[in-house]
Amino acid sequence: MSKELVQLDQVIIRFAGDSGDGMQLTGDRFTSTTAAFGNDLSTLPDFPAEIRAPAGTLAGVSAFQLHFADHDIMTPGDSAHVLVAMNPAALKANLKDVRRGGDIIANTDEFTKRNLEKVGYHASPLDDGSLDSYKVHPIALTSLTVEALKDFDLGKKEAERAKNMFALGLLSWLYHRPSDGTIEWLTGKFGKKPEILRANIAAFEAGWSYGETTEEFSVQYEVRPAAQPPGTYRNISGNLALAYGLIAAGQCAQLPVYLGSYPITPASDILHELSKHKRFGVTTFQAEDEIAGVSAAIGAAYGGALAVTTTSGPGLALKSEAIGLAVSLELPLIIVDVQRGGPSTGLPTKTEQSDLLQAMFGRNGEAPVPIVAPRSPSDCFDSAIEAARIATTYRTPVFILSDGYLANGSEPWLVPDADELPEFPVTFATELNHTDADGKQEYWPYKRDPHTLARPWAVPGTPGLEHRIGGLEKADGSGHIAYDAANHDLMVRSRAAKVAGIDIPLLDVDDPDADATLLMLGWGSTYGPIGVACKHARRAGLKVAQAHLRYLNPFPANTGEVLKRYQHVIVPEMNLGQLAMLLRAKYLVDVISFTQVRGMPFKSDELLQAIEDVLANGADK
Amino acid sequence: MSTDSIPALSLVPKTEGKQSAKDFKTDQEVRWCPGCGDYAILAAVQGFLPELGLARENIVFISGIGCSSRFPYYMNTYGMHSIHGRAPAVASGLAMSRPDLSVWVITGDGDALSIGGNHLIHALRRNVNIKILLFNNRIYGLTKGQYSPTSEVGKITKSTPMGSLDYPFNPVSVALGAEATFVARTVDSDRKHLTEVLRAAAEHEGTALVEIYQNCNIFNDGAWEPLKDSDVRDDVTIRLAHGQPIRFGANGEKGVARMPDGTVQVVTVEEVGAQNLLIHDAHAHDPGVAFALSRLSDPVSLQDTPIGIFRDVPRASYDRLLREQLAEARETQGVGDLGALLRGNDTWTV
Numbered sequence A: 001m002s003k004e005l006v007q008l009d010q011v012i013i014r015f016a017g018d019s020g021d022g023m024q025l026t027g028d029r030f031t032s033t034t035a036a037f038g039n040d041l042s043t044l045p046d047f048p049a050e051i052r053a054p055a056g057t058l059a060g061v062s063a064f065q066l067h068f069a070d071h072d073i074m075t076p077g078d079s080a081h082v083l084v085a086m087n088p089a090a091l092k093a094n095l096k097d098v099r100r101g102g103d104i105i106a107n108t109d110e111f112t113k114r115n116l117e118k119v120g121y122h123a124s125p126l127d128d129g130s131l132d133s134y135k136v137h138p139i140a141l142t143s144l145t146v147e148a149l150k151d152f153d154l155g156k157k158e159a160e161r162a163k164n165m166f167a168l169g170l171l172s173w174l175y176h177r178p179s180d181g182t183i184e185w186l187t188g189k190f191g192k193k194p195e196i197l198r199a200n201i202a203a204f205e206a207g208w209s210y211g212e213t214t215e216e217f218s219v220q221y222e223v224r225p226a227a228q229p230p231g232t233y234r235n236i237s238g239n240l241a242l243a244y245g246l247i248a249a250g251q252c253a254q255l256p257v258y259l260g261s262y263p264i265t266p267a268s269d270i271l272h273e274l275s276k277h278k279r280f281g282v283t284t285f286q287a288e289d290e291i292a293g294v295s296a297a298i299g300a301a302y303g304g305a306l307a308v309t310t311t312s313g314p315g316l317a318l319k320s321e322a323i324g325l326a327v328s329l330e331l332p333l334i335i336v337d338v339q340r341g342g343p344s345t346g347l348p349t350k351t352e353q354s355d356l357l358q359a360m361f362g363r364n365g366e367a368p369v370p371i372v373a374p375r376s377p378s379d380c381f382d383s384a385i386e387a388a389r390i391a392t393t394y395r396t397p398v399f400i401l402s403d404g405y406l407a408n409g410s411e412p413w414l415v416p417d418a419d420e421l422p423e424f425p426v427t428f429a430t431e432l433n434h435t436d437a438d439g440k441q442e443y444w445p446y447k448r449d450p451h452t453l454a455r456p457w458a459v460p461g462t463p464g465l466e467h468r469i470g471g472l473e474k475a476d477g478s479g480h481i482a483y484d485a486a487n488h489d490l491m492v493r494s495r496a497a498k499v500a501g502i503d504i505p506l507l508d509v510d511d512p513d514a515d516a517t518l519l520m521l522g523w524g525s526t527y528g529p530i531g532v533a534c535k536h537a538r539r540a541g542l543k544v545a546q547a548h549l550r551y552l553n554p555f556p557a558n559t560g561e562v563l564k565r566y567q568h569v570i571v572p573e574m575n576l577g578q579l580a581m582l583l584r585a586k587y588l589v590d591v592i593s594f595t596q597v598r599g600m601p602f603k604s605d606e607l608l609q610a611i612e613d614v615l616a617n618g619a620d621k
Numbered sequence B: 001m002s003t004d005s006i007p008a009l010s011l012v013p014k015t016e017g018k019q020s021a022k023d024f025k026t027d028q029e030v031r032w033c034p035g036c037g038d039y040a041i042l043a044a045v046q047g048f049l050p051e052l053g054l055a056r057e058n059i060v061f062i063s064g065i066g067c068s069s070r071f072p073y074y075m076n077t078y079g080m081h082s083i084h085g086r087a088p089a090v091a092s093g094l095a096m097s098r099p100d101l102s103v104w105v106i107t108g109d110g111d112a113l114s115i116g117g118n119h120l121i122h123a124l125r126r127n128v129n130i131k132i133l134l135f136n137n138r139i140y141g142l143t144k145g146q147y148s149p150t151s152e153v154g155k156i157t158k159s160t161p162m163g164s165l166d167y168p169f170n171p172v173s174v175a176l177g178a179e180a181t182f183v184a185r186t187v188d189s190d191r192k193h194l195t196e197v198l199r200a201a202a203e204h205e206g207t208a209l210v211e212i213y214q215n216c217n218i219f220n221d222g223a224w225e226p227l228k229d230s231d232v233r234d235d236v237t238i239r240l241a242h243g244q245p246i247r248f249g250a251n252g253e254k255g256v257a258r259m260p261d262g263t264v265q266v267v268t269v270e271e272v273g274a275q276n277l278l279i280h281d282a283h284a285h286d287p288g289v290a291f292a293l294s295r296l297s298d299p300v301s302l303q304d305t306p307i308g309i310f311r312d313v314p315r316a317s318y319d320r321l322l323r324e325q326l327a328e329a330r331e332t333q334g335v336g337d338l339g340a341l342l343r344g345n346d347t348w349t350v
């Protein structure tokens, strides 16, 4: 039976179920197929902090949203066209994110009285008319799967577990996705368990043919590949891109990579990934705590490694003192903070941008640290290389401020040519660099390069350059302990001047007709939603410019000039206005802070609304 | 002494010329209080290092915070004065990435056992190739005289005017509890003993903990006096020597024996017979007897305090195992190819 094929330009699908239902896996798999098909895409996993929250509860719902299109897209999308709800909890938790008129595929086997009551439904929403504004497809996913697998030598539980593959098969049919990739992937995954492998393939195929034969679906959809610049692509998440970026950075700097880290959500995947790449000379050290992680990295930096520590907000708080030491030692160190909801333990699996001020100021004394913030999952790769360039060139700790959304979200990535990455090989000091009053040659560990203000980096093992460094204030040049006031004033100002003088590109402004009155200025992972909002605003005839800060310390040299060029500047952030505070303080510009801390990225619609509001009401301000 | 055959030092380059203690002195003015026990330890270390014959530039001293932690400034080697309690972690990172270095940690009782307790126990169990010299003076000196985690109960100090309430750590017991592979104790004023212990520590592959009883003549003068006073020290101190019966006292009249109930106790030789004294076995795999020895001393009177090497057992160091994993990864998978890594296994071409 052949059905009508409808062309769509984009689709947003959300898979939702219990933590144990395999929704992240299903989403990942659908994403790979979609990426290979050539659509542009963006994903948003959303899972609970508990590994296995009680089954069937709202707390245990795990979801995965995928946005794919035949054109360039920037976000996982505001609201879904299709929700796959594996149980009542998944429906209840996600319904608000489904657009009216959208499709809801509900696994009726799980809509039992008990499961409904668990989440406060008195009657089944599938029958009581409350979902009349959606297209509901009640399908007994579990029993259909069990039925399809009845000839297999499997227990009921094992057969039921394959229901996510049934759902994947159905969705793959519905959106006309090729199935070879999935079958190949299942073979790789279950190759050693032939019965389970065949069962999963059978469940997938059963889902597919169910779509083809059932009258539940009268049409099949197709989203054509997007036009993308030529090259080799892969799908990549932010944490993976960051790990690869660090390995690449080691090659750019020609230094061995050393990671000192302690497990913490959502940064641990970087530790896991780097630990797999020992053949690149990468050393990973899972320390006893966050402080030991950064301290060991400082030790490795002293020895001449490209030293890294990875963490999230609470861990960063613990590392503060050691980062201050790195500022004082003036040694290269990369600190990766994958931000999550705070304060304290906060929302470990949800995203937020609330560590900006912690990165800026969270140390005792005047302890400036450069900050680089990636704007998309794949940009984490370039940000890691850029952080390494700054750290090694200027002998300074550098922050990479990623966040939970970038870390776990993914997008297609035009794989760079490994031979064309920037090169910034480090030269260690090997010679004496100062002549004392008696004409004697010595080594001065704090004699600065007049251009970069960086100090020389002499590693242990270098004959003749033996020296001692530490966290006590040092005399300019000689590096000996020095308590005198004028020297301290000089050293504090020198460290600040070094960071302020870091060579970074100017802030780029996207203002197509150069006549916008309103600037949307963001940083980090808000790039996508802000971009979409600007696009929609322009389509509606509004004059909007967009700029995005990749460098937060120092700011690009033209930042003040850009801010002053626009009548209105909106600064959207997933915090209570931290960048806005910095901009106001530094540039005396009354930016409009637009914030939310709901643990999820901005929706582009709410940003569009903010633009409309300011342009409507703020004109005579 | 040749260091080539010593696994702990075999990867560290040797000096070409001859070294003397003078080579290890810096031009920095030493700023400990006159009479401080730290001077004797500094002199002993500077005097002993030439014996190892290592290239001076391949030796690194890393310290935390406290009086003792100024030590690296006075050593003409590479050195870092880090932050409070974290020296073992900093040194671990350095040692595991640079096998060609001889890495030493200088710390005190407050630095190592209070703020840095976590790093100390983990360094000890992990067995990274670092040598930790713990200067124990049972007081906070640099912050001007508060009680420390090794101070005896009831200690009257600035922060405990009615006497301290918490029970002290015995650093050797702590280290043995963490199954450290090398644990020793020595005394600042006994240059010969101190040097012997330092030499053994340097030769040990893995983490070595050397507790050095050090006098702070300003805030806790005489803390270890019973072990130093020539009138009583022989009666108080148990000198441990591997392979020898444990016997002490001014006239060798006392010893240590294992009792029928399994405990290890101080006895008179007369009562048990010389042939029944415990033979000290620093190489025993089980740390149980060494731990029992560490419990003999009275924390207040210091009666029956063992000094010497409690434990010295072979176990591959963390950094050696780490290097082996790195080498194995390269052997079995080949040197990493960045281009192949970035492409992965699931690409498409536009």
Ligand code: SF4
Pocket: B031, B032, B033, B035, B036, B037, B038, B067, B068, B137, B141, B142, B215, B216, B217, B218, B219
């Ligand atoms: S305060 Fe005590 S430990 Fe510190 S330098 Fe003076 S005597 Fe030595």
